[in-house]
Amino acid sequence: EVQLLESGGGLVQPGGSLRLSCAASGFTFSSYAMSWVRQAPGRGLEWVSTIAGSGGATYYADSVKGRFTISRDSSLYLQMTSLRAEDTAVYYCAKDTSFGDFGLFDSWGQGTLVTVSS
Amino acid sequence: EMVLTQSPGALSLSPGDRATLSCRASQNFYSRYLAWYQQKPGQAPRLLIYGASNRATGIPDRFSGSGSGTDFILTISRLEPEDFAVYYCQRYGSSPTFTFGGGTKVEIK
Numbered sequence: 531e532v533q534l535l536e537s538g539g540g541l542v543q544p545g546g547s548l549r550l551s552c553a554a555s556g557f558t559f560s561s562y563a564m565s566w567v568r569q570a571p572g573r574g575l576e577w578v579s580t581i582a583g584s585g586g587a588t589y590y591a592d593s594v595k596g597r598f599t600i601s602r603d604s605s606l607y608l609q610m611t612s613l614r615a616e617d618t619a620v621y622y623c624a625k626d627t628s629f630g631d632f633g634l635f636d637s638w639g640q641g642t643l644v645t646v647s648s
Numbered sequence: 649e650m651v652l653t654q655s656p657g658a659l660s661l662s663p664g665d666r667a668t669l670s671c672r673a674s675q676n677f678y679s680r681y682l683a684w685y686q687q688k689p690g691q692a693p694r695l696l697i698y699g700a701s702n703r704a705t706g707i708p709d710r711f712s713g714s715g716s717g718t719d720f721i722l723t724i725s726r727l728e729p730e731d732f733a734v735y736y737c738q739r740y741g742s743s744p745t746f747t748f749g750g751g752t753k754v755e756i757k
Contacts (some may be wrong), residue, residue, distance in 0.1 A: 542707070565746075565747070567693075574736065574748060574750045574751045575687075575693065575736055575738075575748040575751070576748065577738075577747065577748065578747040587667055589744040589745070591745065592649075592745075622692055625693075627698070631681065631740055631741040631742075632741065632744065632746070633738075633739075633740030633746030634683055634738075634740045634741070635685075635693070635695060636695050636704065636705075638692035638693055638694075639692065640691075641692060
């Protein structure tokens with residue numbers, strides 16, 4: 531069974547930094563692209579970033595480009611810097627399907643809440 | 649930049665009713681790359697439909713997807729109590745930005 535467990539969320543001041551982690555199990559982690567998707571309180575889903583299985587290709591939403599960095603080893607990470615109030619959201623880790631098309635997510639974690647506030 | 653507009657924003661229906669949800673894209677794109685997700689309160693999203701019309705593993709056949717070009721539809725043939733949730737369409741695949749629509753809430757009338 532695929533399991534994805536996010537950690538690292540919390541309260542951070544505007545301009546601060548935070549690193550999210552996602553521990554994965556139940557599948558061959560290195561074979562799948564992985565992504566972060568966020569959801570602001572009471573709002574819809576927003577794709578944030580994707581990294582290829584090899585780690586060789588990374589993609590970012592314009593809203594986070596230059597501020598967030600996705601990476602992976604045996605886990606998935608999201609390094610967030612220069613945080614803004616509008617980055618407040620639940621951040622989900624999501625696994626791509628085996629179909630080979632980036633950005634189609636068949637498994638999700640339960641999310642970790644990031645709150646940016648002074 | 650691709651924008652996906654979902655309508656209506658909310659739908660009030662009764663169990664047993666048919667639900668028809670719309671997703672309109674601001675640009676024409678290959679229907680292979682259109683997905684639908686369901687999200688219940690306090691839960692992560694769940695993949696329902698990919699490639700505009702293919703049900704994901706374990707999804708009941710009362711859920712169906714259709715459409716091409718810029719207009720896509722998710723149909724729930726007969727609403728079960730567990731189907732009341734928020735539904736999102738999403739563009740994935742060829743472009744390295746994976747846009748979600750704003751969602752349609754299906755609520756109990």
